[in-house]
Amino acid sequence: MPALRVLLDATAVPAARGGVGRYVEELAAVLQHEVELVIACQRRDREVFTARAPRAELAVLPGWADPRPVRLLWEQFGLPLVARRLRVDVIHSPHYTMPLLAGRPVAVTLHDALFFSDREWHTGLKARFFRSWIKLSLRRAAVCVVDSAATGDELVRLAGADRDQLVVAHLGVDPARFHPPSTAEVSAAAASLELDDRGWIAFLATHEPRKNVPALVDGFVRSCTDRPDPPVLVLAGGAGWDTRIDGAIAAVPDHLTVLRPGYLPLSVLSGYLGGATVVAYPSLGEGFGIPVLEGMACGAAVLTTDRLSLPEVGGDAVAYTEPDGPAIGAALDTLLDDPHLRSELAARAVRRAADFTWDGCAQSCLAAYRTAVAGRRGRGIRGRGSRRLGGRRLGSRWRTAGGAG
Known part of the structure; x- marks a missing residue:
């Protein structure tokens, strides 16, 4: 033939x-x-x-x-x-x-x-x-x-x-690009973002309205305001057209840090996603949700919503939240306070991601x-x-x- x-x-x-x-x-x-x-x-x-x-x-x-x-x-x-x-x-x-x-x-x-x-x-x-x-x-x-x-x-x-x-x-x-990172890869990602020894919550996507970034910022503040050593919230990705984000960030207390580094090179993404304490992607709806899959492949504890295709991708290998600020804050509390749960999700995530x-x-x-x-x-x-x-x-x-x- x-x-x-x-x-x-x-x-x-x-x-x-x-x-x-x-x-x-x-x-x-x-x-x-x-x-x-x-x-x-x-x-x-x-x-x-x-x-x-x-x-x-x-x-x-x-x-x-x-x-x-x-x-x-x-x-x-x-x-x-x-x-x-x-x-x-x-x-x-x-x-x-x-x-x-x-x-x-x-x-x-x-x-x-x-x-x-x-x-x-x-x-x-x-x-x-x-x-x-x-x-x-x-x-x-x-x-x-x-x-x-x-x-x-x-x-x-x-x-x-x-x-x-x-x-x-x-x-x-692609497992060559997205994989559980080495210590050196995590360190390189942290250095590129000038995070020093601070942990971080990672977001990666264009900042458009359906990605729900203002609610994530609100949830981050609710979860981390009273923590003695709070992680940094890193909002990576293109600037997009969600005009509400600047106002949400302006309301963040001074002792908390939110970074918007823009696009990150592919070479640092495994370290960025896999080195994060949590990868948070509280989208209001996706046709697939490739950032969730990439976070899973990097061995991250991923937090997302159960909207549209996201459960089809995440299955039982990710944590789910409602998309509002209070719910996101409570879900972040659960993950930040439970390293065993994060490790269990990370292991499931790597196995499931291998199917895609x-x-x-x-x-x-x-x-x-x-x-x-x-x-x-x-x-x-x-x-x-x-x-x-x-x-x-x-x-x-x-x-x-x-x-x-």
């Missing part, structure tokens, strides 16, 4: 690497060994994909198409031309949008349904844009890939998705491509059984072909 020829559209990856960028890079690194892979990318990412996927063929976006509105036009007209010229069998559009006149099957990744369920978290134009594109992709794509069963459920409930059109491909974690691999994610995507090419829309993808994740039995309603499912 000839190898499947796949065009992975990486042109939507932003310069500041976040979850989508990591998703595309990791998929490319695995898929290059499974298919004849072509990667469409922007000029700035040529070296990145040459290093991450040296077996792949690159189709580099012309320089005039770098601005986002022009790139979206190129996606509609230029990408199909590339697909035709390079004779690919299927296009994978990994971030909601897709070429509507592609001339061949398209698989689209829909990372969450939060543009429908929680409209107030997004700016008006952005929310309308992505709601429209999600509905278009659900109608026009041969198959849609979702990061979690929870996201699939939400798309069925809120966007009228056909359940059999959706393929669950759990995201993965990028190879598994890629295998699910590969099964989706094959379904798209075969035109078997509506028949689903049979997976490896009905393993329970976070209390949800996937096999009864969702079919997966890789990952932890």
